[in-house]
Amino acid sequence: MTDLTRLTAADLAAKIKSKEVSAVEVAQAHLDRIEAVDPRVHAFLHVDREGALAAAARVDSGEVDGPLAGVPVAVKDVIATRGVPTTAASKILEGWRPPYSATIVERLQAAGTVMLGKTNMDEFAMGSSTEYSAYGPTNNPWDLGRIPGGSGGGSAAAIAAYEAPLAIGTDTGGSIRQPGAVTGTVGAKPTYGGTSRYGLIAFSSSLDTPGPCARTVEDAALLHAVIGGHDPRDSTSIPEPVPDVVGAARLGATGDLTGVRLGLVKEFAGDGSEPGVAAAFRESIEALVKLGAEVVEVSCPHFQYALPAYYLIAPSECSSNLARFDGVRYGLRVGDDGNRSLEEVMSLTRDAGFGPEVKRRIILGTYALSSGYYDAYYGQAQKVRTLITRDFQKAFEQVDVLVSPTTPFVAFPFGSRTSDPYQMYLADLFTIPTNLYGGPAISVPCGLAEGLPVGFQVMAPTMADDRMYRVAAALESAVGTLTPPAL
Numbered sequence: 415m416t417d418l419t420r421l422t423a424a425d426l427a428a429k430i431k432s433k434e435v436s437a438v439e440v441a442q443a444h445l446d447r448i449e450a451v452d453p454r455v456h457a458f459l460h461v462d463r464e465g466a467l468a469a470a471a472r473v474d475s476g477e478v479d480g481p482l483a484g485v486p487v488a489v490k491d492v493i494a495t496r497g498v499p500t501t502a503a504s505k506i507l508e509g510w511r512p513p514y515s516a517t518i519v520e521r522l523q524a525a526g527t528v529m530l531g532k533t534n535m536d537e538f539a540m541g542s543s544t545e546y547s548a549y550g551p552t553n554n555p556w557d558l559g560r561i562p563g564g565s566g567g568g569s570a571a572a573i574a575a576y577e578a579p580l581a582i583g584t585d586t587g588g589s590i591r592q593p594g595a596v597t598g599t600v601g602a603k604p605t606y607g608g609t610s611r612y613g614l615i616a617f618s619s620s621l622d623t624p625g626p627c628a629r630t631v632e633d634a635a636l637l638h639a640v641i642g643g644h645d646p647r648d649s650t651s652i653p654e655p656v657p658d659v660v661g662a663a664r665l666g667a668t669g670d671l672t673g674v675r676l677g678l679v680k681e682f683a684g685d686g687s688e689p690g691v692a693a694a695f696r697e698s699i700e701a702l703v704k705l706g707a708e709v710v711e712v713s714c715p716h717f718q719y720a721l722p723a724y725y726l727i728a729p730s731e732c733s734s735n736l737a738r739f740d741g742v743r744y745g746l747r748v749g750d751d752g753n754r755s756l757e758e759v760m761s762l763t764r765d766a767g768f769g770p771e772v773k774r775r776i777i778l779g780t781y782a783l784s785s786g787y788y789d790a791y792y793g794q795a796q797k798v799r800t801l802i803t804r805d806f807q808k809a810f811e812q813v814d815v816l817v818s819p820t821t822p823f824v825a826f827p828f829g830s831r832t833s834d835p836y837q838m839y840l841a842d843l844f845t846i847p848t849n850l851y852g853g854p855a856i857s858v859p860c861g862l863a864e865g866l867p868v869g870f871q872v873m874a875p876t877m878a879d880d881r882m883y884r885v886a887a888a889l890e891s892a893v894g895t896l897t898p899p900a901l
């Protein structure tokens with residue numbers, strides 16, 4: 415009998431629609447798989463067994479239908495799910511059950527998907543390894559002693575470990591793409607404003623972008639099409655339909671890239687990718703050229719300032735966004751014994767509730783926004799952001815997409831970068847420029863280095879998400895998908 419957990423979302427949707435399998439069987443197979451492997455992987459913070467089986471039964475009874483009817487999906491725990499625990503992997507939100515669902519969760523339900531549960535992540539999506547989860551890290555299915563990337567390591571690992579065919583992530587500086595790269599899966603960051611932020615617990619509101627995680631490019635596109643599009647409840651949502659990402663993925667899968675111009679960013683070349691990563695990237699470029707693509711070197715001189723600009727803008731926004739976690743409104747409250755002032759209770763709650771990386775960002779951001787420093791730090795970073803946007807715009811006058819490795823290094827062992835925050839921040843060297851610009855980008859597996867997956871990144875102009883799917887699907891047709899060792 416076919417192992418239902420090995421099928422793509424596209425195949426599962428077709429088999430459920432034709433009644434070859436029931437949605438309940440599909441949900442059960444994935445719940446069994448979670449029970450078998452998640453004690454070792456720890457991709458999930460919460461498994462909603464009853465909710466999943468009930469949703470699947472509604473599909474089987476015909477009460478619910480939709481393009482992905484009966485297909486299981488895992489959701490990053492930074493996204494509000496009504497009545498289902500939502501912690502952002504923080505102690506400060508332990509036990510919180512939101513009274514409402516995010517727009518993308520409502521769209522997942524309308525599409526007929528079956529939510530299996532909530533996935534692990536770095537606390538409030540700050541990190542690149544899930545080592546900053548307050549509930550313990552997720553282990554990479556390729557090597558349980560290594561990180562699965564972050565912040566959305568749980569979503570990527572759940573897919574790589576066949577616990578779910580699809581997952582939702584959020585990408586502020588790389589948190590969908592970098593976990594995708596190091597787990598050998600596909601992760602796409604849509605155009606900023608192309609997917610709704612309503613119900614997403616805010617980290618850095620001008621950068622946060624929900625998006626799809628999957629094992630194939632077509633599956634990522636199918637999920638993207640379902641969650642994307644205008645949402646009047648998000649003030650920065652773009653009032654335009656999602657580009658035809660599914661059509662573009664199918665076109666790319668035919669393996670013809672005749673006339674497509676790929677831009678190699680000159681400034682990325684010297685940026686210390688591990689030799690195995692650089693080699694897999696070079697071979698992928700050769701494969702794309704064989705499919706008809708042209709390669710052009712382009713210069714983006716301000717990309718070198720992306721990381722410092724990001725680490726002023728994102729912490730500044732986070733220091734403001736996280737002010738709401740004060741012990742009054744949600745979750746944890748510490749020291750409220752009737753003798754302490756409100757300020758003391760807030761301070762004790764925040765001290766106990768936030769982990770070290772979140773505190774570091776809040777302190778950094780508060781400093782960057784303080785009077786006297788605002789212009790020198792936050793204001794300056796915003797100017798750099800404009801220059802980076804112009805670099806992208808100029809580059810896209812010469813090429814259709816930009817390409818790079820997704821991350822300079824493969825999955826690293828636990829503990830190897832936590833003592834030096836800067837070493838951790840370098841994981842997003844190649845992903846952060848896109849977030850500052852607001853365009854879409856995707857990571858697709860392109861081979862192995864020392865037995866571990868390497869990701870290939872395709873960046874496209876804003877609202878040209880379809881282009882990146884086409885190129886990514888073409889690469890996938892040339893190099894195939896990756897299968898981790900059996901767990």
Ligand code: GLN
Binds near residue numbers: 539541542617
């Ligand atoms: N790793 C980056 C950070 O720590 C990006 C996080 C993200 O995209 N959510 O901020």
